[in-house]
Amino acid sequence: MKIAFFYALFFLLNKTASMAQGKVDCIKLSQELLYAVKTGEASGLTQTELATLSAVELQKQLDSDAKRKSFWLNIYNAYTQLQLKADPGSYKNRGKFFKNRFIRIAGNNISLDLIEHGILRRSKAKLSLGYFNKLFKSGVEKKFRVEQLDYRIHFGLNCGAKSCPPIAFYKPEQIDKQLDLVTKIYLKNEVLFNGKDLTVEVPAILSWFRGDFGGKKGILRLLRQLQLIPENASPGIHWKKYDWTIALNVYE
Numbered sequence: 444m445k446i447a448f449f450y451a452l453f454f455l456l457n458k459t460a461s462m463a464q465g466k467v468d469c470i471k472l473s474q475e476l477l478y479a480v481k482t483g484e485a486s487g488l489t490q491t492e493l494a495t496l497s498a499v500e501l502q503k504q505l506d507s508d509a510k511r512k513s514f515w516l517n518i519y520n521a522y523t524q525l526q527l528k529a530d531p532g533s534y535k536n537r538g539k540f541f542k543n544r545f546i547r548i549a550g551n552n553i554s555l556d557l558i559e560h561g562i563l564r565r566s567k568a569k570l571s572l573g574y575f576n577k578l579f580k581s582g583v584e585k586k587f588r589v590e591q592l593d594y595r596i597h598f599g600l601n602c603g604a605k606s607c608p609p610i611a612f613y614k615p616e617q618i619d620k621q622l623d624l625v626t627k628i629y630l631k632n633e634v635l636f637n638g639k640d641l642t643v644e645v646p647a648i649l650s651w652f653r654g655d656f657g658g659k660k661g662i663l664r665l666l667r668q669l670q671l672i673p674e675n676a677s678p679g680i681h682w683k684k685y686d687w688t689i690a691l692n693v694y695e
Contacts, residue, residue: 467492467496467500468504469493469496469500469501469504469505469514470504470505470510470513470514470517470614470615472489472492472493472496473493473513473514473515473517473518473521474517474612474613474614475489476489476490476493476517476518476521477517477520477521477610477612478612479521480521480524480525481610481692481694486521486525490547493518493547493548493549494547494548494549494550495549495550496548496549496550497549498549498550498551498586500549501548501549501587502586502587505587507615508589508590508591508593509615509616509618509619510615511562511563511587511588511589512563512589512593512596512599512613512615512618512622513613513614513615513618515558515562515563515587516563516596516599516600516613517612517613518546518548518558519555519558519559519563519600519601520599520600520601520610522545522546522555523555523601523602523603524601524603524610524691524692526540526545527603527689527691528691531689534603534687534689537687540555541554541555541556541559541602542554542556543555544557546558551583553583555602556569557581557583557584559600560577561577561580561581561583561584561588562583562584562587562588562589563588563589563596563600564592564596564652564655565588565589565590565591565592566580566584566585566588567592567652567654567655571654572650572651572652572653572654573651573652573653573654573655573656574654575654592655593622594652594655594656594665595622595623595625595626596622597648597652597655598622598625598626598629598630598648599611599613599621599622599625601693603689603690603691604685604686604687604688604689604690605686605687605688605689605690606646606647606648606685606686606687607690607693608625608628608629609625609628609629609693609694610693610694611625611694626669627669629646630645630646630665630666630669630671631669631671633645633646633683634646634666634671634672636666636671636672636673636676636678637678638673638676640679641676641678641679642678642679642680642681643663643666643671643672643678643679643680643681644681644682644683645662645666645680645681645682645683646682646683646685647682647683647684647685648685649662649682650682659680662680663676663677663678663680
């Protein structure tokens with residue numbers, strides 16, 4: 444109870460300070476939205492503020508990859524939860540669900556696919572296993588996309604399924620530590636090494652976007668770094684099946 448009270452007080456004070464200065468803090472808005480989703484509070488006002496942001500001001504504030512990743516991870520995770528809570532049946536057609544531009548940010552209608560593949564993966568083609576860029580890039584992604592692809596974002600995105608990583612509140616000043624942590628936790632819980640058969644089972648995410656990780660060699664290198672397989676091991680990789688069962692409110 445005390446923790447919830449202090450969180451609410453924190454966001455109220457930040458919001459009041461921003462209003463007093465006559466300037467909206469875009470990243471704090473993304474955090475407020477995610478907090479409202481987590482606690483079940485009304486989020487209509489925050490959604491309206493995000494929808495009516497100045498695109499020029501948003502681009503100005505998101506002036507580093509740390510800020511871009513924090514903002515868009517929060518937005519993706521919050522709106523996924525909002526949509527699935529409002530209409531769980533929309534998940535039956537997942538292709539349509541991810542392509543639907545139901546998110547409005549700074550005057551632009553945006554889809555989950557656009558956030559993930561256009562902005563956070565820097566215009567990567569969705570079905571290319573991470574090896575090819577999109578031929579046609581929208582103006583929105585060109586304006587807001589990251590400068591450099593960071594494979595760790597795959598462990599920060601929660602699409603509402605049981606196999607997704609848990610949701611965190613991302614902050615620019617802590618983003619590297621946070622992404623390192625969620626990467627380690629998720630893979631530690633998902634990776635299964637079999638020393639007898641010299642095989643390793645890894646989550647489907649690594650298969651879908653293997654190019655983001657540097658291919659199979661890059662994946663094995665990451666597993667060694669995290670001490671999930673022996674230092675000199677080169678096991679055969681088996682991809683685990685993804686569980687698309689809806690699982691909401693999964694927070695760190």
